[in-house]
Amino acid sequence: MQLALLDAAAKAFTIFGFAAASIDVIASQIGATKGSVYYHYRSKSELFFAVHKRAMVINLRVQMPVLQDKSLSTIEKLFNMCHRHAMAMMDSLYYQRVTVQGVELHQSISTTPLEREALQEVVAMRDAYEELFEHVLEQGMSEGVFAALDPSIASKSILGSLNWTTVWYRPREGESAAAKLRIADQLALQAVCGIVAAKSRSRVPTAAARLPA
């Protein structure tokens, strides 16, 4: 029942918010009792952290084939990572939305030592995940295929454009799998083109064109 419980919790946390989502409602979604939920998780916070952690596990897992494929060029690697991240955002939308709303909330709900430990664990997983993107960006910068920009801002720009799907994307009734692939494809394309083409910044008349406030 644990996976079904996490699914129900992810959905309840995103729809009602952490404060309003009760263990009772979550349990009833899967025909379980409050007691059986508390058997697995001692508090709503613990359940929240479990959802957040599973979101991070999903994300890390979808990147594994890309990280292990040594035949990919750095551009291909970044494109595939972006594409897979975008797909993961849409495929496991409720989990990902919990993650997005999560970290700030965590800080206010992490009061016991166990909760603080759980917080540190998910924050470390998220940082490690972001570093995968920063690392491939740095690699491309040192190879000269990406613009030599700030790798941390570059990675936040890219992950932001992909993560934002959790805010606007909602599956439509009877939507084809192709619709999601098309979204992921365009997002990955814009992300990769952005960091590749910024090399020839002179073609984009930018800073000079900035207007006085």
Add this chain to the structure above:
Amino acid sequence: MQLALLDAAAKAFTIFGFAAASIDVIASQIGATKGSVYYHYRSKSELFFAVHKRAMVINLRVQMPVLQDKSLSTIEKLFNMCHRHAMAMMDSLYYQRVTVQGVELHQSISTTPLEREALQEVVAMRDAYEELFEHVLEQGMSEGVFAALDPSIASKSILGSLNWTTVWYRPREGESAAAKLRIADQLALQAVCGIVAAKSRSRVPTAAARLPA
């Protein structure tokens, strides 16, 4: 006191969340009484909508000089709009974070006819703002300076990369104004380069390189 009240409310809503931020706490931040807050806003929801609305007004206002400058090329226009949007995100961080957490929350707190009306108003303002970006993207696509991609996804990709600053950007003690400008500059550069360079997609070996799941 109304501006100070909105500032305090924006801060409280982002730090504590809507549910936990009380009118009492917000009032005490500006040395006001609960009663004086209720004189201006009949409910916490009404105050929340006022914060959200002000965020949208700030955003629309910073774009005015760009929208009115007929001398800009479409690329320059998009760059400036992105740059200004990124700066607005960082300059009025609390307001913008309320906006980001806002719309979903709105739907659950909009119960009275007045609240539903306020919700419709901020949603319409947000849609109009997003359309400014979509419009300039469509313009560039028809001129052939931007890749002929889906303008709605293109705009969401770009706004996502900029809006994400509300999640990760926190001003550092003694930070120079240049630090924010540098972030806005890089985000705008990646955004514009992404949609310009996606024209020559063939240079980015993308879809063909996608790996089996």
